Amino acid sequence: MALKRCLTGVALSLFPHAALAYPVQDNLTGMSLEELGAVRITSVSKREEPLADAPAAVYVISAADLRRSGAASLVEALRLAPNLQVMQVSSGTHVVTARGFAGDNNKLLVLVDGRSAYTPLFAGVFWDAQDVPLDDIERIEVVSGPGGTLWGTNAVNGVINVITRPASATQGGRVALSGGNARKDGTARYGAALGENGAYRIYGKAFSVQNTETASGKQINDAWHKAQAGFRADWRQGADGYTVQGDAYRARKGHPLPGSIIVTGLTVPLGELELGGGNLLARWTRQLGGSTLSAQAYYDRTERDVPPFFNETLDILDLQTQYTMAPAGRHALAFGAQYRHADDQLQNSVYFGFLPARQKSKWTSVFAQDEVALGDAWRLTLGLRAERNGYTGTEFLPNARLAWKVGADSMLWGAVSRTVRAPSRLDRDPVVPGVPPHLLVGGPDFQSEVARFFELGIRSQAGPDLLYSINLYRALYDDLHSQEQVPGQLKLKFANGLMGASRGLEAWASWQLTPSWRLRGAVTAQHTDTWLKPGVVDLGASLKRTGRDPAYTASLRSSWQMSGERELDVALRRVGALSDPDVPAYTAVDMRFGWKLRPALSLSLTGNNLFGGGHGEVTEVAYRTHVRRSVALELVAWF
Template structure:
């Protein structure tokens, strides 16, 4: 066994060994919904969780979802260029298609994407209130796709008791970038509303590395827009609301490894939902219905030019319809247990895809649809004064594959004598074969396999967190460590003749997530995260591509006055294996090759001019690193954006 993982038990025990007797934290704990479907204090959830709030997004200068997630522990973000370009997330060494993304609790992974993966490079954040990231298997709650983890984008809400609140953002800077957002929200009587519009335009940067001799230094521009509208009513324990969200990006693309002057893309998504919820038995039982529709449309067009006589006209349409009945029941005390809560419900999903892509003779087509129905239940409670237990179970029944029974169980033990808590959990998860994998065709030589089984996994983790009484505070330092281990089976890959797909691959990943937060003075919070991952293809006995062994992030919130906040951030990514590599000449290099490590420095400063107006400056990649997150795609160069935010 590798020495790093022989030391894992010591790493997990380190927060406890460092601790001494300290007072419990007096602040109210944060409440998490994504991890259990029941609003639960974060300290009682047996899972590794990261929450990015609206304040985090603004103070750290995150423009896109990809930027916001890049420093989350256990995660590796791989983006092929700048804003708007394709971005994939790998959580704890699992595949990018093994991450499930929710919008206000509704799955929004693109059904038309061949693997059912989510593109993290598309989303702007003006209408997002918080981002909840739950690492580890989540299929017992949300079904297919949640092998590595679940990411929930929670949209902004109307302020209570305020008839009209106007907010916005206006900024501009290098690379011809301009960004703006304008919104209004409010509550009057039982009614509430929210309307937000946002847009961004940039000339972008050259995604092709300078080392490749064919680079023409052409930049890839982006024109992005999004709008969100919500209208609702609430009275007593009953609420009804409707929401509509639109997002559309127009962007320029590159062929790998050469620039292409007229390769363009259009990526559009519509999302709508209606939701009603009411309380029964004096609010002890909350039941609700939700209907949601997501429609993705992507088109990529490339006409012949002086650099290439080939052409591309690819069109993808994917639709997901969701009907969900959910319940939360507060059971109170039951025998030796207290604060017992039960969540249960039923979900029905229908997906359809129409896709036509590729060159003549190599044309890829998919025209199919399928439905899935699932029932799920979860229970949690506290045994004695310090042990929280939880368990969940879900059965998915599908039209055209065998379905899957997933589960997860966990425990959290509070150790107030040493201001610590220890948690452990284990569970299964799955990723259903996509419609392309089951029914897609490539010319006359490839046909999908309708008999594919779901990819499945078993994962477990154990972790500890401790507050150390230093610098005159009970939580002057917070240390944490989590060991994780995931085994994934029945992975889908091409058969030997490349004429179809089979469940023939296996993979494993293990690692440690280490965290440290230091609060030496009132005006400084510093954080450090280090994730060590070993991910391997068990069949080929080779490292998995784009899973670096070491990812280290560091950041701070420096507030020397009540008006000024300075947020530096550093991200280091170690050497990363890749199976799609290009020499400096642009020639393809076969086999596993390692991308060099890279470091990116960002700095954001915000100054509150008045109670309603804040001025800020955002500097990205200030060291002008030419690091390649994916071989053949360089990280954007140095940039600066200045602007102002307002809330009236």
């Protein structure tokens, strides 16, 4: 009790009005298992539907899951999703994949409130540029498997949809300070009413991450610092709803490679990486009886300076509209259109570059999807998107799903889909000056990578205390990225000389043992084969990419409400070995203890990778972080 009084006194001296606060706090995990199955999601059908009725491999990370995880960043929070693989390369660089192909890192679409985090530079996500205050997130919907019909090209192996809370749910003030041996954070937020029918919030945050080390104990120059601020406003006028939100950020980080490298025979010094940018999004929604009409527009700017290789400024304008019709008879139809424009400007160096240095690109698409009720228990979903890009013309992305409701609490489903990963600038435009054979001339004829998926799944609530999902998939890939010799020349080019196939299992379950204790377990298994097309000679070791994905993962998470004021979470995960070069399998244990000192004041202690001497998570060895033990103490006050 003496310790509690001491901590409370310190906290109240820092936040003198905290005793007047009334934060909205969740209980054990925020909702019962029945309520979790009834959570309404939008990522599978682009219309609200209960999670229990979604015919896809979808996992929902709730706001309570985020808070109790002790995660310090969005990318670290994604480890909560059993159908994702999150790998740390260095302090500020991560690879996030679903269903393999971590070596490509370009087959996953990420959305934040409808804004795509995809970059046309390499068709992937720069995770160091993506950040959201975790307490502002309502839920994260993670769909493993293709989502091209609804979300477009590059939604090949999965979709991550981050949905933040409306401003009305974040009223009052909140301040959070945390510090530990690896990272220090500070976040402040304030929300209030906006007229009679609206609300707004503003926030600011900053953090500093320490240098990491290699397995040998050598320090890596990868420390980084970032500051970010943003706002959101929501209001209604009759049947119309409006949202305007935006963010701005600036960061700098050390280069994880050694102080210099050799490029085309020259010793090249490496400088500090700088990045920054901002975005502004506006959304309008009108309710028309049981139908919904919506329109959205956003502008996103990214600035990235990677000395001495290139400096990029990317401006994206995205416009989209959607109409979701009220069910008419057996049919529930949704259709929409999207236009996206990118202006990518690069300052090339003598070591590496893109030609042309400036490129303006656009994508246009239309989609339609119909859910057909085939009696009381069967539901058929048919959808098609036609998307046009400047590299390969029009791509067609069809999708068919059949769901069978087995009683009130179980559903079987199957799906067949075709999707593509459209070319990026890194496929078509890169050049490496120098003397042959070190000359790379890009891939002027590079085509879209194609994936065909076959999926089966079951989701069931076996009584009020057990909820589980089991999913099987088979995927066939064609025209995958390869590195080949230009015929008759000592030059390299990028081409589509690789094919592949994968199969896997994803299973997870939640078990409410007692009203105060919940267990969640998961296991995934996957196997991927790739092979060259006849006559292709690959010079870039593309076949070795499959060794960068673990054959299996397993996790177990315990959430225990010790009392009305104390809570304890323990998470264990096991990740299989990688190859080429070999990376051993590892087991990690994370723990978080939370203590509500006052109704408006809380304290938590989080430890990650608590046991063992550390582990690597990717096959890159020159600058790979050896992930070691970290601890952090966080104090949160509301007013």
